[in-house]
Amino acid sequence: MLHILICDDDYNMLSKMKTIVEEVLADFQTKVEIQAFTDARKISRDTLAGCDIALLDIDFENTSYNGMDIARQLRTLHSDAVIIFVTNFIEYAPEGYEVQAFRYVLKRDLVENLKTAFQLALQQRNKETLQIQCEREIVALPLDDILYLEVQQHSVTAFVRDATSIESCKTYSFYASLSDLEEKLDSQGFLRIHKSYLVNMKYIKRFQCREATLTYGITLRVGEKAYSKNKKKYLLWKGWH
Incomplete structure (x- = not known):
């Protein structure tokens, strides 16, 4: 918001x-x-x-x-x-x-x-950063470079575009609530496509009912219950941008 x-x-x-x-x-x-x-x-x-x-x-x-x-x-x-x-x-x-x-x-x-x-x-x-504590260090991740965030138990991993490579991305792990991040990043073009994934919509290449394909060929599962609502939100965002 x-x-x-x-x-x-x-x-x-x-x-x-x-x-x-x-x-x-x-x-x-x-x-x-x-x-x-x-x-x-x-x-x-x-x-x-x-x-x-x-x-x-x-x-x-x-x-x-x-x-x-x-x-x-x-x-x-x-x-x-x-x-x-x-x-x-x-x-x-x-x-x-x-x-x-x-x-x-x-x-x-x-x-x-x-x-x-x-x-x-x-x-x-839209040029802001996400500040996280990663391995006892405060790291500022440019939001535009974050492909997606994945949660496993209480640990969130940010997959970030690597400016030095067109075929890979960097990862940063930190403790956070994905729901809190979803609320914070909603206005920045991030979409909760699955209970485990919060995705930067600018990197979505294809959005289907069972999976989303991102840059670098990354494929993520899509939550089927919220698919219709999320697809509509994605298409509206895409039209706006």
């Missing part, structure tokens, strides 16, 4: 931002949760920790707690979150370097520029 946070103390501006985001997401084939606030003090720690993309006003009129404060806290709780500032004042831009702001959108150009900025933010999300 993709979690989006929008915060602006001007309700009319907040509504405009939310409408633009919803228009961009109209054909998005992933579950999305949008949380919108006019009062920054009501944003919970859990909301920030789960946020994937944040659209924040910077300067609030009736409180000293502002969008930059939210961004600092967000960056602490979720280092990979994509932050877009929507503001009347471009002079705040230098402060954005502190929180690694992705884009600035001036409110006077909201309709023209927010759609593009948000589309780019979605693309940025």
Whole structure:
């Protein structure tokens, strides 16, 4: 699921931002949760920790707690979150370097520029990595390079494209729940084709009721009960991409 946070103390501006985001997401084939606030003090720690993309006003009129404060806290709780500032004042831009702001959108150009900025933010999300602990080392696996994940008991193995070979892939084993990974990676184009397999749809070459064929000639079993739903999801994703 993709979690989006929008915060602006001007309700009319907040509504405009939310409408633009919803228009961009109209054909998005992933579950999305949008949380919108006019009062920054009501944003919970859990909301920030789960946020994937944040659209924040910077300067609030009736409180000293502002969008930059939210961004600092967000960056602490979720280092990979994509932050877009929507503001009347471009002079705040230098402060954005502190929180690694992705884009600035001036409110006077909201309709023209927010759609593009948000589309780019979605693309940025697709460049993320999966951080795992493998043999006492933290490894960041680029999501685009992961072919699939396989679970055996409590151990998950990631099969990752090898940039040095067109005929093989690397493997990384770590402890995790495949169901948790499924929820986390759903918005990144990963599909649970079987209770044991979570597959990156970009590497599926053929998807049939009993098996899926991936790049490198890899063949995986397909869960027959969820086949119809998964095939539909795959075809929708393929059409979108």
